[in-house]
Amino acid sequence: MRNDLDQDLRASLEEPVPSASPLDQAHLLQHRSAVLREENDLSRMEPDALRRLRILYRVLSVLVACGIVGTLLWGVADLPAFGGGANPTENEVMDRYLSEGMREGGATNLVANMILDYRAFDTLGESHVLFTAACAVLLLLSREPERGDLSRSVPEADAPADPVLVFTARVLCPALLLFGLYVVLNGHLGPGGGFSGGTVMGAALILYRCAFGRRRASAFLSLRGCRTLTGAALAFYALSKAWSFFTGANHLPSGIGPGTPGAILSAGLILPLNIAVGCVVCCTMYGFFALFEESGILPEGDGSSGRSRPEPGSSRFRKGGAEA
Amino acid sequence: MTDAMMTGLLILLLVNAVLVVCARSLLAACLIFMVQSLIMVLIWILLRAPDLAVTEAAVGSGISSLLFFLALKRIRALGGGKEGGDHAK
Numbered sequence: 001m002r003n004d005l006d007q008d009l010r011a012s013l014e015e016p017v018p019s020a021s022p023l024d025q026a027h028l029l030q031h032r033s034a035v036l037r038e039e040n041d042l043s044r045m046e047p048d049a050l051r052r053l054r055i056l057y058r059v060l061s062v063l064v065a066c067g068i069v070g071t072l073l074w075g076v077a078d079l080p081a082f083g084g085g086a087n088p089t090e091n092e093v094m095d096r097y098l099s100e101g102m103r104e105g106g107a108t109n110l111v112a113n114m115i116l117d118y119r120a121f122d123t124l125g126e127s128h129v130l131f132t133a134a135c136a137v138l139l140l141l142s143r144e145p146e147r148g149d150l151s152r153s154v155p156e157a158d159a160p161a162d163p164v165l166v167f168t169a170r171v172l173c174p175a176l177l178l179f180g181l182y183v184v185l186n187g188h189l190g191p192g193g194g195f196s197g198g199t200v201m202g203a204a205l206i207l208y209r210c211a212f213g214r215r216r217a218s219a220f221l222s223l224r225g226c227r228t229l230t231g232a233a234l235a236f237y238a239l240s241k242a243w244s245f246f247t248g249a250n251h252l253p254s255g256i257g258p259g260t261p262g263a264i265l266s267a268g269l270i271l272p273l274n275i276a277v278g279c280v281v282c283c284t285m286y287g288f289f290a291l292f293e294e295s296g297i298l299p300e301g302d303g304s305s306g307r308s309r310p311e312p313g314s315s316r317f318r319k320g321g322a323e324a
Numbered sequence: 325m326t327d328a329m330m331t332g333l334l335i336l337l338l339v340n341a342v343l344v345v346c347a348r349s350l351l352a353a354c355l356i357f358m359v360q361s362l363i364m365v366l367i368w369i370l371l372r373a374p375d376l377a378v379t380e381a382a383v384g385s386g387i388s389s390l391l392f393f394l395a396l397k398r399i400r401a402l403g404g405g406k407e408g409g410d411h412a413k
Contacts, residue, residue, distance in 0.1 A: 111375065183378060191375040199382035206390060285387050292394050 107188035107270050115193070116270045116277075120241050123273075127280045131234055134284045138227075141291045161211050169211030176204035184278035188270045194277025201278065202285025209286075214293065223290055226283040233279040240269055240276075330370055337363050354392045361385035 080087045101113040115123050184197030209217035221229075340360050347353035361384030368377035 183375075191373075192378065193375060196375045196378040196382070199379055199387065203382045203386040206387065285383075289387070289390060289394070292391060 112188045130284045187274040194274040198278040198281025201282040205286045206289045226287040230283045233276040237276045358385045358389045
Protein backbone atom coordinates (compact mmCIF):
# COMPACT_ATOMS: atom_id res chain seq x y z
CA MET A 1 0.00 0.00 0.00
CA ARG A 2 2.63 2.40 1.12
CA ASN A 3 5.01 1.28 -1.58
CA ASP A 4 2.39 1.85 -4.24
CA LEU A 5 1.94 5.37 -3.07
CA ASP A 6 5.66 5.90 -3.14
CA GLN A 7 5.92 4.55 -6.64
CA ASP A 8 3.14 6.82 -7.78
CA LEU A 9 4.90 9.78 -6.36
CA ARG A 10 8.21 8.74 -7.81
CA ALA A 11 6.61 8.33 -11.21
CA SER A 12 5.11 11.75 -10.89
CA LEU A 13 8.55 13.09 -10.19
CA GLU A 14 9.84 11.80 -13.51
CA GLU A 15 7.22 13.25 -15.78
CA PRO A 16 6.74 16.97 -16.11
CA VAL A 17 3.55 18.45 -14.84
CA PRO A 18 1.62 19.33 -17.96
CA SER A 19 -1.16 21.60 -17.07
CA ALA A 20 -2.15 22.20 -13.51
CA SER A 21 -3.26 25.19 -11.61
CA PRO A 22 -0.51 26.95 -9.63
CA LEU A 23 -2.05 25.72 -6.41
CA ASP A 24 -1.86 22.09 -7.53
CA GLN A 25 1.70 22.57 -8.65
CA ALA A 26 2.63 23.89 -5.26
CA HIS A 27 1.04 20.88 -3.59
CA LEU A 28 2.80 18.53 -5.94
CA LEU A 29 6.15 20.18 -5.27
CA GLN A 30 5.58 19.88 -1.59
CA HIS A 31 4.86 16.20 -2.00
CA ARG A 32 7.99 15.69 -4.06
CA SER A 33 10.24 17.41 -1.60
CA ALA A 34 8.60 15.43 1.18
CA VAL A 35 9.35 12.16 -0.60
CA LEU A 36 12.91 13.19 -1.33
CA ARG A 37 13.45 14.20 2.26
CA GLU A 38 11.93 10.97 3.43
CA GLU A 39 14.37 8.98 1.36
CA ASN A 40 17.37 10.89 2.62
CA ASP A 41 16.43 11.28 6.24
CA LEU A 42 17.54 8.65 8.69
CA SER A 43 15.06 9.78 11.30
CA ARG A 44 12.20 8.80 9.00
CA MET A 45 13.37 5.21 8.97
CA GLU A 46 11.01 2.46 9.91
CA PRO A 47 10.29 2.99 13.59
CA ASP A 48 10.99 -0.65 14.38
CA ALA A 49 14.46 -0.66 12.90
CA LEU A 50 15.28 2.62 14.58
CA ARG A 51 14.13 1.39 17.95
CA ARG A 52 16.15 -1.78 17.49
CA LEU A 53 19.23 0.28 16.67
CA ARG A 54 18.75 2.45 19.75
CA ILE A 55 18.41 -0.57 22.01
CA LEU A 56 21.45 -2.16 20.39
CA TYR A 57 23.42 1.02 20.95
CA ARG A 58 22.48 1.15 24.62
CA VAL A 59 23.23 -2.50 25.22
CA LEU A 60 26.56 -2.21 23.44
CA SER A 61 27.59 0.89 25.37
CA VAL A 62 26.76 -0.76 28.68
CA LEU A 63 28.66 -3.88 27.63
CA VAL A 64 31.73 -1.91 26.58
CA ALA A 65 31.67 0.08 29.82
CA CYS A 66 31.34 -3.11 31.87
CA GLY A 67 34.23 -4.62 29.93
CA ILE A 68 36.50 -1.69 30.62
CA VAL A 69 35.52 -1.57 34.29
CA GLY A 70 36.08 -5.29 34.64
CA THR A 71 39.50 -5.11 33.00
CA LEU A 72 40.58 -2.26 35.24
CA LEU A 73 39.30 -3.97 38.38
CA TRP A 74 41.02 -7.18 37.35
CA GLY A 75 44.27 -5.24 36.99
CA VAL A 76 43.84 -3.48 40.32
CA ALA A 77 43.16 -6.78 42.09
CA ASP A 78 46.74 -7.85 41.45
CA LEU A 79 48.22 -4.77 43.11
CA PRO A 80 49.70 -5.20 46.59
CA ALA A 81 47.81 -3.64 49.47
CA PHE A 82 48.20 0.10 49.96
CA GLY A 83 51.04 0.88 52.35
CA GLY A 84 51.91 -2.76 52.96
CA GLY A 85 55.34 -3.49 54.39
CA ALA A 86 56.28 -6.11 51.80
CA ASN A 87 55.51 -3.96 48.76
CA PRO A 88 58.16 -3.65 46.06
CA THR A 89 58.24 0.10 46.68
CA GLU A 90 59.64 -0.54 50.16
CA ASN A 91 63.26 -0.72 49.13
CA GLU A 92 66.57 0.87 49.88
CA VAL A 93 65.81 3.93 47.72
CA MET A 94 62.94 4.93 49.98
CA ASP A 95 64.97 4.25 53.08
CA ARG A 96 67.75 6.43 51.76
CA TYR A 97 65.33 9.26 50.93
CA LEU A 98 63.72 9.11 54.33
CA SER A 99 66.88 8.83 56.41
CA GLU A 100 69.30 11.03 54.48
CA GLY A 101 66.97 13.34 52.58
CA MET A 102 66.90 16.14 55.07
CA ARG A 103 70.65 16.14 55.54
CA GLU A 104 71.46 16.01 51.85
CA GLY A 105 68.72 18.19 50.41
CA GLY A 106 68.05 20.45 53.32
CA ALA A 107 64.28 20.63 52.98
CA THR A 108 62.04 19.46 55.77
CA ASN A 109 59.40 18.60 53.17
CA LEU A 110 60.80 15.34 51.89
CA VAL A 111 58.57 15.41 48.83
CA ALA A 112 60.21 18.67 47.76
CA ASN A 113 63.59 17.04 48.31
CA MET A 114 62.59 14.25 46.00
CA ILE A 115 61.01 16.15 43.17
CA LEU A 116 63.34 19.17 43.13
CA ASP A 117 66.62 17.73 44.27
CA TYR A 118 67.01 14.00 43.71
CA ARG A 119 64.74 13.95 40.70
CA ALA A 120 64.88 17.55 39.58
CA PHE A 121 65.45 16.44 36.02
CA ASP A 122 62.00 14.82 35.94
CA THR A 123 60.43 18.01 37.19
CA LEU A 124 62.21 19.96 34.47
CA GLY A 125 60.60 17.59 31.96
CA GLU A 126 57.19 18.07 33.56
CA SER A 127 57.53 21.83 33.35
CA HIS A 128 58.39 21.46 29.71
CA VAL A 129 55.28 19.36 29.18
CA LEU A 130 53.23 22.27 30.47
CA PHE A 131 55.23 24.67 28.34
CA THR A 132 54.66 22.52 25.25
CA ALA A 133 50.94 22.35 25.95
CA ALA A 134 50.82 26.12 26.29
CA CYS A 135 52.71 26.48 23.00
CA ALA A 136 50.27 24.16 21.25
CA VAL A 137 47.28 26.10 22.57
CA LEU A 138 48.99 29.30 21.51
CA LEU A 139 49.54 27.98 18.00
CA LEU A 140 45.96 26.78 17.72
CA LEU A 141 44.15 29.67 19.27
CA SER A 142 46.23 32.80 18.96
CA ARG A 143 45.02 35.16 16.31
CA GLU A 144 47.75 37.64 15.66
CA PRO A 145 46.30 40.84 14.26
CA GLU A 146 47.09 41.45 10.62
CA ARG A 147 49.79 44.00 10.03
CA GLY A 148 48.36 47.49 10.33
CA ASP A 149 44.94 46.11 11.16
CA LEU A 150 44.71 46.52 14.89
CA SER A 151 41.01 47.22 14.84
CA ARG A 152 39.97 43.61 14.38
CA SER A 153 42.38 42.21 16.91
CA VAL A 154 40.35 41.82 20.05
CA PRO A 155 36.89 43.10 20.83
CA GLU A 156 37.22 45.63 23.60
CA ALA A 157 36.20 45.16 27.19
CA ASP A 158 32.65 43.98 27.48
CA ALA A 159 29.83 44.90 29.78
CA PRO A 160 30.63 45.22 33.49
CA ALA A 161 30.51 41.92 35.29
CA ASP A 162 27.98 40.78 37.82
CA PRO A 163 28.25 42.69 41.14
CA VAL A 164 28.27 39.43 43.08
CA LEU A 165 31.24 38.25 41.05
CA VAL A 166 33.05 41.55 41.47
CA PHE A 167 32.56 41.58 45.23
CA THR A 168 33.61 37.94 45.59
CA ALA A 169 36.69 38.55 43.49
CA ARG A 170 37.57 41.62 45.53
CA VAL A 171 37.45 39.56 48.71
CA LEU A 172 38.94 36.33 47.41
CA CYS A 173 41.64 37.41 44.97
CA PRO A 174 44.14 38.87 47.49
CA ALA A 175 43.64 35.93 49.83
CA LEU A 176 44.10 33.41 47.04
CA LEU A 177 47.18 35.14 45.66
CA LEU A 178 48.71 35.34 49.12
CA PHE A 179 47.92 31.69 49.81
CA GLY A 180 49.45 30.67 46.50
CA LEU A 181 52.60 32.66 47.23
CA TYR A 182 52.78 31.09 50.67
CA VAL A 183 52.45 27.60 49.25
CA VAL A 184 55.18 28.31 46.70
CA LEU A 185 57.61 29.95 49.11
CA ASN A 186 56.93 27.43 51.85
CA GLY A 187 57.31 24.44 49.55
CA HIS A 188 60.53 23.22 51.14
CA LEU A 189 59.20 23.50 54.67
CA GLY A 190 55.72 22.07 54.42
CA PRO A 191 53.32 20.44 52.01
CA GLY A 192 53.01 22.31 48.77
CA GLY A 193 55.45 23.64 46.27
CA GLY A 194 55.58 25.10 42.82
CA PHE A 195 52.80 23.09 41.23
CA SER A 196 50.20 23.54 43.96
CA GLY A 197 50.97 27.19 44.61
CA GLY A 198 51.20 27.99 40.92
CA THR A 199 47.78 26.56 40.21
CA VAL A 200 46.27 28.51 43.11
CA MET A 201 47.82 31.74 41.85
CA GLY A 202 46.66 30.97 38.33
CA ALA A 203 43.12 30.42 39.59
CA ALA A 204 43.26 33.73 41.45
CA LEU A 205 44.39 35.55 38.30
CA ILE A 206 41.61 33.92 36.28
CA LEU A 207 39.07 35.04 38.87
CA TYR A 208 40.47 38.57 38.68
CA ARG A 209 40.21 38.54 34.91
CA CYS A 210 36.62 37.27 35.02
CA ALA A 211 35.56 39.98 37.41
CA PHE A 212 37.46 43.03 36.22
CA GLY A 213 37.77 42.45 32.50
CA ARG A 214 40.65 41.61 30.28
CA ARG A 215 42.06 45.11 30.07
CA ARG A 216 42.78 45.47 33.78
CA ALA A 217 44.02 41.91 33.98
CA SER A 218 46.31 42.44 31.01
CA ALA A 219 47.73 45.52 32.69
CA PHE A 220 48.82 43.18 35.46
CA LEU A 221 49.91 40.20 33.40
CA SER A 222 49.59 40.21 29.64
CA LEU A 223 49.94 37.23 27.35
CA ARG A 224 53.30 38.52 26.22
CA GLY A 225 54.31 38.83 29.86
CA CYS A 226 53.17 35.27 30.43
CA ARG A 227 55.33 34.04 27.60
CA THR A 228 58.37 35.97 28.77
CA LEU A 229 57.96 34.85 32.36
CA THR A 230 57.51 31.22 31.39
CA GLY A 231 60.56 31.26 29.15
CA ALA A 232 62.68 33.01 31.74
CA ALA A 233 61.60 30.61 34.49
CA LEU A 234 62.30 27.55 32.37
CA ALA A 235 65.68 28.91 31.30
CA PHE A 236 66.55 29.66 34.92
CA TYR A 237 65.53 26.15 35.93
CA ALA A 238 67.58 24.52 33.18
CA LEU A 239 70.63 26.68 33.83
CA SER A 240 70.60 26.23 37.59
CA LYS A 241 70.19 22.49 37.30
CA ALA A 242 72.95 22.43 34.69
CA TRP A 243 75.14 24.31 37.15
CA SER A 244 74.24 21.82 39.81
CA PHE A 245 74.94 18.84 37.58
CA PHE A 246 78.24 20.11 36.28
CA THR A 247 79.65 21.29 39.57
CA GLY A 248 78.11 19.20 42.23
CA ALA A 249 76.15 16.23 41.03
CA ASN A 250 75.88 13.52 43.66
CA HIS A 251 76.17 16.24 46.24
CA LEU A 252 79.75 17.16 45.81
CA PRO A 253 80.31 20.72 46.99
CA SER A 254 78.64 23.05 44.51
CA GLY A 255 78.85 26.35 46.33
CA ILE A 256 75.17 26.18 47.25
CA GLY A 257 74.82 24.50 50.59
CA PRO A 258 71.65 22.99 51.96
CA GLY A 259 71.57 25.46 54.85
CA THR A 260 69.79 24.85 58.10
CA PRO A 261 66.77 22.62 57.64
CA GLY A 262 63.63 24.48 58.68
CA ALA A 263 64.83 27.99 57.90
CA ILE A 264 63.07 29.85 55.10
CA LEU A 265 66.35 30.42 53.26
CA SER A 266 67.54 26.86 53.17
CA ALA A 267 67.52 23.74 51.07
CA GLY A 268 69.85 25.12 48.44
CA LEU A 269 68.27 25.32 45.04
CA ILE A 270 64.86 24.00 46.07
CA LEU A 271 63.38 27.39 46.93
CA PRO A 272 64.38 29.13 43.66
CA LEU A 273 63.32 26.11 41.66
CA ASN A 274 59.96 26.11 43.42
CA ILE A 275 59.52 29.75 42.47
CA ALA A 276 60.42 28.99 38.85
CA VAL A 277 57.98 26.08 38.66
CA GLY A 278 55.31 28.22 40.31
CA CYS A 279 55.79 30.91 37.65
CA VAL A 280 55.56 28.38 34.82
CA VAL A 281 52.42 26.73 36.19
CA CYS A 282 50.69 30.01 37.05
CA CYS A 283 51.43 31.54 33.64
CA THR A 284 50.34 28.39 31.83
CA MET A 285 47.01 28.19 33.64
CA TYR A 286 46.30 31.87 33.19
CA GLY A 287 47.51 31.78 29.60
CA PHE A 288 45.18 28.89 28.76
CA PHE A 289 42.22 30.84 30.04
CA ALA A 290 43.24 34.08 28.36
CA LEU A 291 43.84 32.36 25.04
CA PHE A 292 40.55 30.51 25.18
CA GLU A 293 38.77 33.74 25.98
CA GLU A 294 40.49 35.86 23.36
CA SER A 295 40.67 33.30 20.60
CA GLY A 296 38.69 33.96 17.48
CA ILE A 297 37.28 30.50 16.93
CA LEU A 298 33.78 31.85 17.16
CA PRO A 299 32.93 35.52 17.18
CA GLU A 300 31.61 36.68 20.49
CA GLY A 301 28.85 38.98 19.24
CA ASP A 302 25.51 38.03 17.72
CA GLY A 303 26.91 38.47 14.23
CA SER A 304 27.23 34.77 13.73
CA SER A 305 23.64 33.93 14.55
CA GLY A 306 22.44 35.46 11.31
CA ARG A 307 24.95 33.47 9.33
CA SER A 308 23.93 30.21 10.88
CA ARG A 309 22.97 27.46 8.49
CA PRO A 310 19.23 26.88 8.26
CA GLU A 311 18.39 23.42 9.44
CA PRO A 312 16.88 21.09 6.86
CA GLY A 313 13.50 21.05 8.52
CA SER A 314 13.35 24.69 9.47
CA SER A 315 10.42 26.89 8.70
CA ARG A 316 12.35 28.80 6.05
CA PHE A 317 12.85 25.67 4.04
CA ARG A 318 9.22 24.74 4.15
CA LYS A 319 8.04 28.22 3.39
CA GLY A 320 10.26 28.29 0.32
CA GLY A 321 8.70 25.08 -0.90
CA ALA A 322 5.18 26.38 -0.45
CA GLU A 323 5.87 29.61 -2.27
CA ALA A 324 7.40 27.93 -5.30
CA MET B 325 36.05 6.43 61.49
CA THR B 326 38.46 7.29 58.72
CA ASP B 327 37.72 4.02 57.00
CA ALA B 328 33.99 4.66 57.13
CA MET B 329 34.46 8.17 55.73
CA MET B 330 36.69 6.80 53.02
CA THR B 331 34.17 4.16 52.03
CA GLY B 332 31.41 6.74 51.97
CA LEU B 333 33.45 9.09 49.83
CA LEU B 334 34.38 6.35 47.40
CA ILE B 335 30.74 5.32 47.04
CA LEU B 336 29.83 8.96 46.52
CA LEU B 337 32.52 9.13 43.86
CA LEU B 338 30.96 6.20 42.00
CA VAL B 339 27.44 7.59 42.28
CA ASN B 340 28.68 10.94 41.09
CA ALA B 341 30.45 9.41 38.11
CA VAL B 342 27.23 7.74 37.02
CA LEU B 343 25.35 11.02 37.54
CA VAL B 344 27.77 12.88 35.25
CA VAL B 345 26.91 10.50 32.43
CA CYS B 346 23.20 10.68 33.12
CA ALA B 347 22.98 14.46 33.43
CA ARG B 348 20.43 16.02 31.12
CA SER B 349 22.22 19.24 30.23
CA LEU B 350 25.88 19.89 29.59
CA LEU B 351 25.96 22.58 32.26
CA ALA B 352 24.66 20.17 34.88
CA ALA B 353 27.25 17.62 33.78
CA CYS B 354 30.02 20.20 34.25
CA LEU B 355 28.78 21.09 37.72
CA ILE B 356 28.58 17.46 38.79
CA PHE B 357 32.06 16.93 37.38
CA MET B 358 33.22 19.79 39.59
CA VAL B 359 31.74 17.99 42.59
CA GLN B 360 33.72 14.92 41.56
CA SER B 361 36.91 16.92 42.03
CA LEU B 362 35.75 18.21 45.40
CA ILE B 363 35.18 14.64 46.59
CA MET B 364 38.67 13.80 45.38
CA VAL B 365 39.98 16.72 47.45
CA LEU B 366 38.46 15.19 50.56
CA ILE B 367 39.94 11.82 49.69
CA TRP B 368 43.40 13.34 49.27
CA ILE B 369 43.08 15.01 52.64
CA LEU B 370 42.09 11.70 54.21
CA LEU B 371 45.12 10.10 52.57
CA ARG B 372 47.25 12.87 54.14
CA ALA B 373 48.32 14.47 50.90
CA PRO B 374 47.41 18.14 51.42
CA ASP B 375 49.57 19.36 48.55
CA LEU B 376 47.67 17.12 46.14
CA ALA B 377 44.42 18.35 47.67
CA VAL B 378 45.34 21.96 46.97
CA THR B 379 46.32 21.15 43.41
CA GLU B 380 43.18 19.10 42.83
CA ALA B 381 40.98 21.88 44.16
CA ALA B 382 42.63 24.49 41.97
CA VAL B 383 42.97 22.47 38.78
CA GLY B 384 40.17 19.92 38.97
CA SER B 385 37.31 21.97 40.26
CA GLY B 386 38.66 25.41 39.43
CA ILE B 387 40.46 25.76 36.16
CA SER B 388 39.23 22.77 34.21
CA SER B 389 35.59 23.54 35.06
CA LEU B 390 36.18 27.13 34.02
CA LEU B 391 37.53 25.96 30.68
CA PHE B 392 34.47 23.73 30.30
CA PHE B 393 32.17 26.68 31.01
CA LEU B 394 34.11 28.78 28.53
CA ALA B 395 33.73 26.12 25.88
CA LEU B 396 30.00 25.85 26.61
CA LYS B 397 29.71 29.60 26.25
CA ARG B 398 31.52 29.44 22.94
CA ILE B 399 29.21 26.83 21.51
CA ARG B 400 26.24 28.71 23.00
CA ALA B 401 25.15 25.78 25.10
CA LEU B 402 25.10 27.96 28.19
CA GLY B 403 21.73 29.61 28.60
CA GLY B 404 21.21 33.14 29.78
CA GLY B 405 23.69 34.83 27.47
CA LYS B 406 22.96 37.56 24.98
CA GLU B 407 21.24 35.07 22.73
CA GLY B 408 18.77 33.86 25.31
CA GLY B 409 18.62 30.27 26.42
CA ASP B 410 19.25 27.46 24.02
CA HIS B 411 18.85 25.07 26.86
CA ALA B 412 15.08 25.01 26.67
CA LYS B 413 14.99 22.26 24.09
